[in-house]
Amino acid sequence: MPKNIEPVYYSDYLQLDALLDAQQPHSKKYGAEAHDEMLFIIVHQVYELWFKQVLHELRAIHREFHEPKLDDKALYLVSHRLQRVLKIQDLMNDQVAIIETMTPQEFLEFRDYLVPASGFQSIQFKELEIRLGLTRKTRIAFDQQSFYNRLNETDRAYLEHLEEQPTLFDRVDAWLARMPLLEWQDFKFWEMYQKAVNQALDADEKIIRDNVQDEAQLRQELEGIQRNRDTFAALFASESYELLREEGAVRLSQQAMLSALFITQYREEPAFNLAWQVINAFAELDEKLTIWRYKHAMMVQRMLGTKIGTGGSSGHDYLRRTTEQNRVFKDFFAMSTYLLPKSALPELPEHVRQALSFSLEMGQRT
Numbered sequence: 001m002p003k004n005i006e007p008v009y010y011s012d013y014l015q016l017d018a019l020l021d022a023q024q025p026h027s028k029k030y031g032a033e034a035h036d037e038m039l040f041i042i043v044h045q046v047y048e049l050w051f052k053q054v055l056h057e058l059r060a061i062h063r064e065f066h067e068p069k070l071d072d073k074a075l076y077l078v079s080h081r082l083q084r085v086l087k088i089q090d091l092m093n094d095q096v097a098i099i100e101t102m103t104p105q106e107f108l109e110f111r112d113y114l115v116p117a118s119g120f121q122s123i124q125f126k127e128l129e130i131r132l133g134l135t136r137k138t139r140i141a142f143d144q145q146s147f148y149n150r151l152n153e154t155d156r157a158y159l160e161h162l163e164e165q166p167t168l169f170d171r172v173d174a175w176l177a178r179m180p181l182l183e184w185q186d187f188k189f190w191e192m193y194q195k196a197v198n199q200a201l202d203a204d205e206k207i208i209r210d211n212v213q214d215e216a217q218l219r220q221e222l223e224g225i226q227r228n229r230d231t232f233a234a235l236f237a238s239e240s241y242e243l244l245r246e247e248g249a250v251r252l253s254q255q256a257m258l259s260a261l262f263i264t265q266y267r268e269e270p271a272f273n274l275a276w277q278v279i280n281a282f283a284e285l286d287e288k289l290t291i292w293r294y295k296h297a298m299m300v301q302r303m304l305g306t307k308i309g310t311g312g313s314s315g316h317d318y319l320r321r322t323t324e325q326n327r328v329f330k331d332f333f334a335m336s337t338y339l340l341p342k343s344a345l346p347e348l349p350e351h352v353r354q355a356l357s358f359s360l361e362m363g364q365r366t
């Protein structure tokens with residue numbers, strides 16, 4: 001790193017003149033300044049700064065996933081950066097409580113001056129959604145067009161261009177799908193797993209048959225087992241899996257789902273540790289974003305009741321629905337459907353176990 005030759009002054013370095021001159025309450029232009037508008041502006045600005053940092057991390061992660069191969073060093077960096085994003089999300093979620101110190105009545109003192117602006121026009125938030133993998137198809141109906149109609153030309157063009165690029169979801173799917181150890185010499189993970197699933201379900205069925213006396217209850221419980229068998233069967237049969245995908249029940253490709261499952265079931269194998277952490281971090285990211293949506297929606301209900309939003313949506317009702325629909329990594333949650341307890345899992349064949357293990361102390365594969 002070259003040495004700096006000029007002395008640096010705190011406020012110049014941080015450009016505080018620009019930053020601290022950027023809070024201009026609109027209520028002041030129309031008469032008496034509404035006291036709480038300052039808080040409203042600052043809270044939004046802080047969010048936008050954190051969005052900027054999160055995007056900075058996600059763009060870097062995106063670039064790593066773009067590489068044809070992701071080695072352990074790159075995977076470590078991805079995991080490390082995702083951990084930072086998760087911490088920022090915690091802060092963003094806690095910060096909702098600060099805007100909630102403003103009462104609905106205090107908000108109404110300046111709300112009319114905001115029309116027709118709204119969070120729909122937060123380009124950074126929309127970039128975050130799009131970059132992660134929210135598509136027009138997966139958004140809730142109102143949002144497919146709506147927020148685009150409220151943007152200026154430049155912003156709309158920017159987001160539309162972004163929508164055409166591969167998303168983080170696409171890249172994660174491709175990374176998982178190309179996982180080499182899913183099939184290793186004569187070993188095929190899905191054959192082994194399918195056998196274990198059938199054994200587990202047979203054992204469940206036996207317990208039911210041996211213990212349930214009542215005819216109606218027996219029939220009901222056996223139907224439950226059959227439903228589980230069907231769910232699992234879809235995982236192993238390409239055609240049924242594709243049907244699930246078309247219905248929108250799953251989004252990950254079959255190969256990616258199987259890899260994610262393999263990694264999750266055997267995450268203590270050294271070669272899988274980092275990959276599992278990355279999968280888990282994406283699930284957490286999705287969960288924390290959903291929590292933010294929910295907290296924001298609750299706060300909006302408190303502020304507005306059933307009033308429509310300045311951006312033209314139904315307000316609270318629209319925002320509540322985004323918590324269910326606008327999810328990106330939901331498959332990592334749905335994957336739990338297919339999990340078996342450790343005790344029901346077979347030992348991996350020796351040559352596969354060896355391929356997955358390495359020892360720091362020995363400096364070589366064990």
Ligand code: HEM
Nearest residue numbers: 043047118119120122125300303309310311312313315322
């Ligand atoms: C008094 C406080 C707030 C109220 C009453 C409020 C209300 C709303 C409403 C009603 C919408 C739906 C769009 C519309 O029809 O207007 C919305 C969207 C949004 N708001 Fe807020 N909001 C508040 C604070 C915040 C804060 C502090 C942020 C932080 C950046 C934020 C970010 C967003 C975003 C990103 C959206 C778009 C969400 C999506 O499309 O899924 N809002 N807000």
Ligand SMILES: N[C@@H](CC(=O)c1ccccc1NC=O)C(=O)O
Nearest residue numbers: 111114117118119308309310311
């Ligand atoms: N949509 C809100 C207004 C609002 O919250 C807002 C207005 C301008 C800039 C940012 C906003 N914050 C988030 O939606 C409302 O309907 O009251």
